[in-house]
Amino acid sequence: xxxxxxxxxxxxxxxxxxxxxxxxxxxxxxxxxxxxxxxxxxxxxxxxxxxxxxxxxxxxxxxxxxxxxxxxxxxxxxxxxxxxxxxxxxxxxxxxxxxxxxxxxxxxxxxxxxxxxxxxxxxxxxxxxxxxxxxxxxxxxxxxxxxxxxxxxxxxxxxxxxxxxxxxxxxxxxxxxxxxxxxxxxxxxxxxxxxxxxxxxxxxxxxxxxxxxxxxxxxxxxxxxxxxxxxxxxxxxxxxxxxxxxxxxxxxxxxxxxxxxxxxxxxxxxxxxxxxxxxxxxxxxxxxxxxxxxxxxxxxxxxxxxxxxxxxxxxxxxxxxxxxxxxxxxxxxxx
Amino acid sequence: xxxxxxxxxxxxxxxxxxxxxxxxxxxxxxxxxxxxxxxxxxxxxxxxxxxxxxxxxxxxxxxxxxxxxxxxxxxxxxxxxxxxxxxxxxxxxxxxxxxxxxxxxxxxxxxxxxxxxxxxxxxxxxxxxxxxxxxxxxxxxxxxxxxxxxxxxxxxxxxxxxxxxxxxxxxxxxxxxxxxxxxxxxxxxxxxxxxxxxxxxxxxxxxxxxxxxxxxxxxxxxxxxxxxxxxxxxxxxxxxxxxxxxxxxxxxxxxxxxxxxxxxxxxxxxxxxxxxxxxxxxxxxxxxxxxxxxxxxxxxxxxxxxxxxxxxxxxxxxxxxxxxxxxxxxxxxxxxxxxxxxxxxxxxxxxxxxxxxxxxxxxxxxxxxxxxxxxxxxxxxxxxxxxxxxxxxxxxxxxxxxxxxxxxxxxxxxxxxxxxxxxxxxxxxxxxxxxxxxxxxxxxxxxxxxxxxxxxxxxxxxxxxxxxxxxxxxxxxxxxxxxxxxxxxxxxxxxxxxxxxxx
Numbered sequence: 001x002x003x004x005x006x007x008x009x010x011x012x013x014x015x016x017x018x019x020x021x022x023x024x025x026x027x028x029x030x031x032x033x034x035x036x037x038x039x040x041x042x043x044x045x046x047x048x049x050x051x052x053x054x055x056x057x058x059x060x061x062x063x064x065x066x067x068x069x070x071x072x073x074x075x076x077x078x079x080x081x082x083x084x085x086x087x088x089x090x091x092x093x094x095x096x097x098x099x100x101x102x103x104x105x106x107x108x109x110x111x112x113x114x115x116x117x118x119x120x121x122x123x124x125x126x127x128x129x130x131x132x133x134x135x136x137x138x139x140x141x142x143x144x145x146x147x148x149x150x151x152x153x154x155x156x157x158x159x160x161x162x163x164x165x166x167x168x169x170x171x172x173x174x175x176x177x178x179x180x181x182x183x184x185x186x187x188x189x190x191x192x193x194x195x196x197x198x199x200x201x202x203x204x205x206x207x208x209x210x211x212x213x214x215x216x217x218x219x220x221x222x223x224x225x226x227x228x229x230x231x232x233x234x235x236x237x238x239x240x241x242x243x244x245x246x247x248x249x250x251x252x253x254x255x256x257x258x259x260x261x262x263x264x265x266x267x268x269x270x271x272x273x274x275x276x277x278x279x280x281x282x283x284x285x286x287x288x289x290x291x292x293x294x295x296x297x298x299x300x301x302x303x304x305x306x307x308x309x310x311x312x313x314x315x316x317x318x319x320x321x322x323x324x325x326x327x328x329x330x331x332x333x334x335x
Numbered sequence: 336x337x338x339x340x341x342x343x344x345x346x347x348x349x350x351x352x353x354x355x356x357x358x359x360x361x362x363x364x365x366x367x368x369x370x371x372x373x374x375x376x377x378x379x380x381x382x383x384x385x386x387x388x389x390x391x392x393x394x395x396x397x398x399x400x401x402x403x404x405x406x407x408x409x410x411x412x413x414x415x416x417x418x419x420x421x422x423x424x425x426x427x428x429x430x431x432x433x434x435x436x437x438x439x440x441x442x443x444x445x446x447x448x449x450x451x452x453x454x455x456x457x458x459x460x461x462x463x464x465x466x467x468x469x470x471x472x473x474x475x476x477x478x479x480x481x482x483x484x485x486x487x488x489x490x491x492x493x494x495x496x497x498x499x500x501x502x503x504x505x506x507x508x509x510x511x512x513x514x515x516x517x518x519x520x521x522x523x524x525x526x527x528x529x530x531x532x533x534x535x536x537x538x539x540x541x542x543x544x545x546x547x548x549x550x551x552x553x554x555x556x557x558x559x560x561x562x563x564x565x566x567x568x569x570x571x572x573x574x575x576x577x578x579x580x581x582x583x584x585x586x587x588x589x590x591x592x593x594x595x596x597x598x599x600x601x602x603x604x605x606x607x608x609x610x611x612x613x614x615x616x617x618x619x620x621x622x623x624x625x626x627x628x629x630x631x632x633x634x635x636x637x638x639x640x641x642x643x644x645x646x647x648x649x650x651x652x653x654x655x656x657x658x659x660x661x662x663x664x665x666x667x668x669x670x671x672x673x674x675x676x677x678x679x680x681x682x683x684x685x686x687x688x689x690x691x692x693x694x695x696x697x698x699x700x701x702x703x704x705x706x707x708x709x710x711x712x713x714x715x716x717x718x719x720x721x722x723x724x725x726x727x728x729x730x731x732x733x734x735x736x737x738x739x740x741x742x743x744x745x746x747x748x749x750x751x752x753x754x755x756x757x758x759x760x761x762x763x764x765x766x767x768x769x770x771x772x773x774x775x776x777x778x779x780x781x782x783x784x785x786x787x788x789x790x791x792x793x794x795x796x797x798x799x800x801x802x803x804x805x806x807x808x809x810x811x812x813x814x815x816x817x818x819x820x821x822x823x824x825x826x827x828x829x830x831x832x833x834x835x836x837x838x
Contacts, residue, residue, distance in 0.1 A: 208659045266682040
């Protein structure tokens with residue numbers, strides 16, 4: 001319930017009790033069923049697999065707590081990846097410049113999301129649906145629909161280096177961003193403003209919170225994270241592919257939802273989202289190990305999300321009955 | 336001796352460990368308007384929900400016309416002729432009045448389509464029977480709040496009810512609309528319907544009701560004939576102690592310095608040519624009917640809305656306020672009218688809400704909020720305003736109305752304002768908290784703040800204001816300067832444009 005409190009391990013555990021229990025059960029079950037699951041190598045692979053989704057889900061957490069949604073993140077992954085690689089390989093731009101342009105382009109699309117939503121008062125769902133197509137369009141136009149290969153090690157190392165010959169560098173990026181996003185959300189005025197706006201936009205405005213600026217910043221930040229994810233992904237795959245990223249936005253939303261971020265806004269934590277991303281990773285990794293084909297993985301994932309959300313909604317019912325009553329009252333007045 | 340329509344005997348209900356109703360007793364006679372009075376949390380709503388089949392009582396008996404009945408679910412209550420009008424309007428805004436009245440039981444033609452002509456005709460008859468002048472073909476969203484409330488009543492009555500429960504129906508109405516509602520209630524009573532009426536406004540209870548039952552902490556305190564009781568007695572019954580003087584206004588000598596001056600403020604269709612001043616140490620009341628433009632003027636000064644022409648001076652310096660942020664930077668604070676929609680982030684904690692407007696002064700460094708300063712500020716205001724909360728970390732929605740309002744007030748006091756605008760600060764607040772809010776206002780004014788008080792509660796305006804500005808249809812028609820001019824009659828006279836409406 002409280003947001004601006006200590007982010008200690010005890011608190012993190014308390015706030016995410018449900019999903020941590022799920023995670024432990026999954027770990028135990030998979031360790032028994034697969035001898036490979038609980039090996040260092042596999043766990044490292046698992047964490048590497050969730051990095052891209054986590055980059056997107058961190059931004060998405062802010063967006064959803066704010067009361068919005070961003071469908072364009074997957075498209076930005078594809079766009080920034082192809083453009084960055086294309087600028088290096090086809091146009092011969094220096095790596096740093098290509099990366100800066102790739103990041104800037106994704107950030108710009110995020111900025112456009114925020115600006116259009118606030119200036120025209122349009123629903124985020126529709127605006128980001130449109131920019132999703134725009135982003136995908138740019139990725140296909142720029143690449144001509146082909147996968148752009150890159151072999152320059154200076155670039156690919158950004159996604160493939162292993163620290164101490166063990167930990168893939170995307171995991172380090174992920175850890176750094178988790179800490180940054182967590183601190184911003186819990187300890188800064190910007191973070192408090194996000195919660196306030198998601199909980200009650202009008203009250204936030206009347207409390208002197210610059211709501212438009214905050215909203216634009218949040219979408220811009222999400223655009224940046226998506227662009228970053230796109231570049232890391234391109235480096236890891238040795239190529240910029242216009243077709244990647246489709247459906248990534250839904251994986252990011254799933255991580256948030258599993259982690260207890262309320263789609264109604266105003267509630268959620270970075271730690272929850274991270275656990276959500278881990279659960280998604282563990283399920284797909286575990287099913288892979290057991291040789292379950294990916295069609296079945298989709299089905300299992302869907303069931304897990306359903307169960308998690310149902311459990312979450314039941315938790316809500318234990319709150320005093322007048323809370324539900326308030327929800328209805330708010331709804332009536334908003335119509 | 337009139338016969339008893341409804342008897343509720345020894346009703347008990349607990350939620351978890353909380354005893355909401357404890358052996359409560361209530362009796363309703365035929366053709367009477369019976370008020371249910373009690374502080375927030377006394378159990379009124381729970382009792383109504385038991386009667387309406389929303390909650391099942393743990394113990395006790397309900398008798399209707401002397402027959403014991405069991406009300407297990409909402410449909411049972413409806414079948415027994417009990418109609419309930421809740422505080423919030425629950426109509427479908429984009430359907431017509433007639434469609435709302437017949438929602439779920441529309442007359443159909445042989446073809447299976449809705450018989451709109453028949454529906455409109457029957458609905459219009461029902462509306463006319465209650466003496467109302469509403470076009471039933473209009474969409475509900477086109478009606479005023481007051482008219483919507485009357486539609487709710489029409490709908491409830493259309494179910495052939497014997498007992499009508501009205502839960503604070505006037506909380507968003509003033510003047511004429513209240514009168515209209517009262518006429519409708521009288522008609523209902525004449526038709527043989529008994530009414531249970533919940534309201535915090537004493538003047539209404541005295542002008543409308545036949546009897547008053549007071550409950551406190553889920554227990555029955557007593558029932559009085561309205562003619563034979565008075566405010567003091569009722570307040571004493573409600574709070575279980577004497578509140579000697581509800582209103583505290585002891586004007587201290589404060590250097591008479593002008594804080595705010597407004598000249599010719601206008602916004603088309605909202606307000607015209609508003610001039611007024613507020614001095615240090617002064618409480619300026621703003622009275623008028625709902626829709627007179629009082630809140631709009633203040634929201635414009637606070638930067639939440641925009642005004643079109645006119646000038647605003649603060650300490651004799653012209654200021655240009657484009658947003659709430661500007662207003663706050665100039666030391667203007669506003670407790671808005673609607674606590675839940677505008678004042679609080681209900682999902683968040685007491686502490687979160689308390690510090691929301693003042694976080695910039697609670698920073699450890701330019702980026703990070705200081706946890707220590709935050710805690711210190713929360714502690715100070717929880718203590719100063721005596722906010723009753725188990726901890727600063729619990730959700731603000733779990734607090735009572737009065738304590739929620741104190742949290743909003745504290746949020747604004749934390750920015751150290753020089754001008755404090757209060758829009759209906761005691762609406763939906765129980766007597767105990769009301770008296771505390773008045774004493775805080777008095778104290779703040781005596782410390783040199785300028786306070787603007789918008790209120791539809793006339794006794795509050797009369798007792799707390801040093802001067803009263805009366806607004807009517809977007810214009811400030813009169814400023815009453817002298818204490819002896821500030822009377823109910825003069826205010827209502829100016830507010831309504833001379834037609835002397837009895838309130």
